[in-house]
Amino acid sequence: MRIEGKNYIAGTRSSQGDVVVHSIDAATGEKLSYDFYQATPEEVNAAAEAAAAAYPAFRALPAARRAEFLEAIAAEIDALGDDFVAIVCRETALPAARIQGERGRTSNQMRLFAQVLRRGDFHAARIDRALPERQPLPRVDLRQCRIGVGPVAVFGASNFPLAFSTAGGDTAAALAAGCPVVFKAHSGHMATAEGVADAIVRAAGKTGMPAGVFNMIYGNGVGEALVKHPAIQAVGFTGSLKGGRALCDMAAARPQPIPVFAEMSSINPVLILPAALQQRGEQIARELTASVTMGCGQFCTNPGLIVGLRSAEFSAFLEQFAAAMTDQGPQTMLNPGTLRSYEQGLAALHAHPKVRHLAGQPQEGNQARPQLFQADVALLLEGNELLQEEVFGPTTVVVEVADPAELVRALHGLHGQLTATLIAEPADLTAFAAVVPVLEQKAGRLLVNGYPTGVEVCDAMVHGGPYPATSDARGTSVGSLAIDRFLRPVCYQNYPDALLPEALQNANPLGILRLVDGQPSREAL
Amino acid sequence: MRIEGKNYIAGTRSSQGDVVVHSIDAATGEKLSYDFYQATPEEVNAAAEAAAAAYPAFRALPAARRAEFLEAIAAEIDALGDDFVAIVCRETALPAARIQGERGRTSNQMRLFAQVLRRGDFHAARIDRALPERQPLPRVDLRQCRIGVGPVAVFGASNFPLAFSTAGGDTAAALAAGCPVVFKAHSGHMATAEGVADAIVRAAGKTGMPAGVFNMIYGNGVGEALVKHPAIQAVGFTGSLKGGRALCDMAAARPQPIPVFAEMSSINPVLILPAALQQRGEQIARELTASVTMGCGQFCTNPGLIVGLRSAEFSAFLEQFAAAMTDQGPQTMLNPGTLRSYEQGLAALHAHPKVRHLAGQPQEGNQARPQLFQADVALLLEGNELLQEEVFGPTTVVVEVADPAELVRALHGLHGQLTATLIAEPADLTAFAAVVPVLEQKAGRLLVNGYPTGVEVCDAMVHGGPYPATSDARGTSVGSLAIDRFLRPVCYQNYPDALLPEALQNANPLGILRLVDGQPSREAL
Structure with a gap:
């Protein structure tokens, strides 16, 4: 495994800065030999702009294409070998068996979101057909489904270097929603992050995704510029109360405030x-x-x-x-x-x-x-x-x-x-x-009669809760519902069928369950 | 119609303060004769506490009981007569025919949310059954549905004195979600607000709702204390960009930040x-x-x-x-x-x-x-x-x-x-x-080929959008999806059937559509 330590911007590597940072051997405290180039302000900007440039093409892809991308990421993660596991172990002091298990959890998480994309309930399609004869006023045709909110900044956790980090739940949910990601590599496991980022970039290449669909920046203090960047439309974070709250405050103070989904402090x-x-x-x-x-x-x-x-x-x-x-x-x-x-x-x-x-x-x-x-x-x-x-x-x-x-x-x-x-x-x-x-x-x-450690990745899971457990109790950062955080509804009024998203077209080409005139239905109209 | 001008707190009227405010005749600028008692800080506190006290009982009611409440409000609003319409017209300079139409829209909005409560999709029930034989680890039984976030503060709009005000879309959505409301009466139409609040309170009495399910305060500058009150868990607002942003900033700066759904400025x-x-x-x-x-x-x-x-x-x-x-x-x-x-x-x-x-x-x-x-x-x-x-x-x-x-x-x-x-x-x-x-x-x-004025109240409507149109593009303030803003998911792990909410019980006593092991189903388990 080769570690270059350069930032990932639009599918290329970039090392414009002079500041070099290092991760350490968690067991010995010894500095690891890899150099990581802290992103310059220009590189942070370029990463956010790359995500913004990728957004129109990425969100317009059929959901099945994004599912292929997630599955390709899963396969690449599964293929990360013993050398990769050894690096993760050095950076985190977690045992190899745990990392191997977490690797499987991480790829399964990607596959779960691929299933969600194929199942199609994330579209949340609703159709109220025209009622031209209604009195006193006719009703026009109105149809609603959801689109990704835009580029998402993700900050991973130290304690799950795979499942809650570079290709973790937040990244998976954002990509599934059609949102390109700028990931801030966790300073505790930057070599791990590089291995995973490479896997994502390989998968993006194999499945023909736009170049800026995934970007990653290294360094200390680079997160602030990322969260404040106007292209970023939402933030996912797992970590301390202090760190999470700081991001929330920054996001709320932007000219355009954006939602932050921070999973922070819980005594369970x-x-x-x-x-x-x-x-x-x-x-x-x-x-x-x-x-x-x-x-x-x-x-x-x-x-x-x-x-x-x-x-x-x-x-x-x-x-x-x-x-x-x-x-x-x-x-x-x-x-x-x-x-x-x-x-x-x-x-x-x-x-x-x-x-x-x-x-x-x-x-x-x-x-x-x-x-x-x-x-x-x-x-x-x-x-x-x-x-x-x-x-x-x-x-x-x-x-x-x-x-x-x-x-x-x-x-x-x-x-x-x-x-x-x-x-x-x-x-x-x-x-x-x-x-x-x-x-x-x-x-x-x-x-x-269970213990809270051990969080199943499934449709019914909620890994969230009232503040300060998270910054927004209406979200979850584990399980398929996590995609909802990065979606917003759009309504089409009196739109010709051909201009509608597939999820809303009369023929129901995706075969999804839709709420039609107040009743769930898979029928074509 | 009798106007007392006192604050509504837990089903009683309160006028502890010395400051008296007035609404005016919009056409002549003449001060109207009704005295409205500006809520004191103690009264603001009491209103929020009343909502908090009502919350456990109110959210625990079967959805069908809340639907009865909303329908009772609708009937009371429909019964508001010509004297009421005349007052609204004086306070707003809007023509009587418009107010009569808006009255029907407001009651129909309540009925739409009653339908949503009976339909049951707002529960968003998801069940992943136990897989005791799964390798390498068994899966426990996990079930998810949604509950109201808690007491909601609502600030109404000047331009829809009925449909976006006291008993407007935000109030209807919050009550439907099981969230008691503290409404800040709009200073432009306080007599109108009193007539509508009376209607809500009558409906609450007739349907046996807890006393603090709806509260209303009068006065200038009382909104800040309301938004900062620890019992308040979300805010709905319709009005100016300046006003909405101020509420967002206050809410974000609370020790426990809360979501604000502000509908603000759009040039359409x-x-x-x-x-x-x-x-x-x-x-x-x-x-x-x-x-x-x-x-x-x-x-x-x-x-x-x-x-x-x-x-x-x-x-x-x-x-x-x-x-x-x-x-x-x-x-x-x-x-x-x-x-x-x-x-x-x-x-x-x-x-x-x-x-x-x-x-x-x-x-x-x-x-x-x-x-x-x-x-x-x-x-x-x-x-x-x-x-x-x-x-x-x-x-x-x-x-x-x-x-x-x-x-x-x-x-x-x-x-x-x-x-x-x-x-x-x-x-x-x-x-x-x-x-x-x-x-x-x-x-x-x-x-x-339509004009944006005229917003249908239905399942597929989105009256929302990216900032500054609203403070959170993921919500809508018109249509049945508005209820989502005030709900959060809760997951039950390995819970005995009898302790589960009805929406999640094996027998599916509500007969609702649920996502069971990844498939939509109305079957009992």
Whole structure:
């Protein structure tokens, strides 16, 4: 695998700048040998303009052609070999098996969007036929379908160097919607990004896509110019609350504000209910430990808050949980910055008088050690911010509530979440049915007897939720619904059939389900 | 009809403040006798809290119950009698026949959303069933549907005192979505607002809705506190670019940013193509004059830019158009502020050296006189802002382009629009097919051989478009798709059937179409 380190602009490589940046070996901290050329302002501009130039041709392609493109990307990603996996592992300290799994997830995600394009429901076609005889006024023929919003800027995540990065969910959704992409390569895994970008560019070439359909820029601080570029019409982001909010603020302050879909901070509450605790407390302690420490706790859906009702059983569970957490060894984090943030988060918890440390060896060295804390429920009831922001890493905070009423009050104190989980037996679900509507208000995904880590890529998934889990609760960044973020409706009034998009033509050449005069129908008109 | 002038909070009336405001007779400028009590900060807070308190019960109602509520509102609005119509006419200077028509449009809008609730596609139900045998990992059961985002603040428009105001499209869409509303009464028609609010409150009582489902506050400057209130989760607005942008900026700067759907400024270009001009130039001049001056030009979709190709026919058309515009009499605008804005807009056009006045008597007195201007195409090509912002009133600007290539360049110079219209014969549509994709990028609704004034309320309508037409091109404020703005998806993982919303239960008790394992289906599972 050859790493050139040049920016990707309209299918060519560009290195006009003097600033060279490097990624590092996550395990050793050693600087990797590849030079990456930070994009100059002119290159950022050129990348956005390339995407804008590609937009008319790309969005006008039949959906089936874009599906071919996504499938070609999938095949290219599947073909990325052991040398590529080795580079990803060096840049992220993630194990090879995990990267191989993530590679498959990433290509399957592309294939899912290809299916969505062929299924055609993303068109959201609606037809209200003319009613020339209607009184007091006739109705004209009106037809609606959706088009891509325009070029999209995407910022990938550190923790999924494949599935949430260069060819991740945001890129896949944007391309599926007919929106060219300018991707800001994640500074933590730039060599990985190059391997994936090459795969996308090869696929674009093989399937005859316009040159600027995918562009990628390297460097620090280049994101601001990208988000402010007038050609960019939407932004996808996965990362910290601070970073995401900064992009939202920039986008809102543009002469033309644009939507930002930022997936940011979630503590993913897990409620352990009494009957479940009684029946399988030890198993829950084991499973929860695995969920909290899996992948060094570096998941957006990592359970950061465990809530239980005060009882002898819950005390016993806490002991088992603490013991299991103590048994977990240290792990290397994605990069030194992540470890530093983890240590700062731990320090804040250690320092608070209403937080008690329950388990975990003193944090030291260059690996993260699992830690368990217990916090006074008062922190939730009083709206204290300490527990609300995610501590990214293998740690979680237990909160004990006095009774069901206090449980509901504590849940009301939570900010928005990606997930909310009930560990429960049927008797619990009857007794605690009142918490479900509260969780619906707080989270994008509600689980019973599962753990939030592990996000299925499918039609029904919601990886989103109220702020600060995301910047817009109406979107998802995983699953096929993610395409909706990058589409907007267009209505055609009294248009001749030949000028209409295929999705709206009388003959229904795509054979899609459409809402015709208020009824779903696949019929030709 | 009795006007109390007190704020509507949780089903009761409140007048805690000392500031009293008045609406005026639009025709005479005379202050009307009704006192309206400006909401105090405490009352604004109470209104938002009332909406928040109503939200859990209201959103949990079966959709059919919300449909009953909307239909009850429709019946109450239909029953608003001649005394009500007389008040609306006094406050707006709109003729009685127009208000009677708008009353029917407003109630029909409520009924359309009731149909949407019964049809059930707004649930957007998706089910991916468990695949316990899947390799390498099983799939859990995942189901998705949508819920209302929470309390919505709505700011109505001056120009549709019924259909875009208190019980207008935004209110109807929010209530349909299960979102309680806090409505800021428009200061131009507060007595009208009171009559409509009474109708909504009566309907809420008759159908057993929670008390805070609808709230309304009076006064100047009370909107800011409303938009910044933490209970408010989305905003609907129709009005000026300045006002809408101010709300967007406030909402984006909140600790928890919220979406604002603002419908603001559009000049609604109308392209008159050569064959059409040749065949029916005089008729087009007549129709266009009617569209520009109808309702004193006070429509969001008023054609503010007419584009044609330089030719003898176009010159002849301009003469006919100017003559027809000259024949139009003055009309009273919605309020003195609107007239002032109109005069300022005209003054800017008169003052510009590249703009020529073609027709219209000198603007004077307290009525608006129709005016016709011609601007140099350079203003569009150079990105000059003068032509881009709507001049609200009975005026329009003609631009002549040299040839089809210049036409496309001029269209690229336009900002986002609600509508874009082609007046064309079949030969034109063949010759100018290249403009359609450009118009798709610029506007939410594209028309052929119609005039953009007159917005059908139906499933396929899009009354939206790229900025500054609206703040978010992904929404519409007219038609059934408007409900989408106030809904967000929630995913249920491994939930027992009894705890699922009805839309997702195995038996499909609502009988709705759902996406099950990637296929649309009404089957029970």
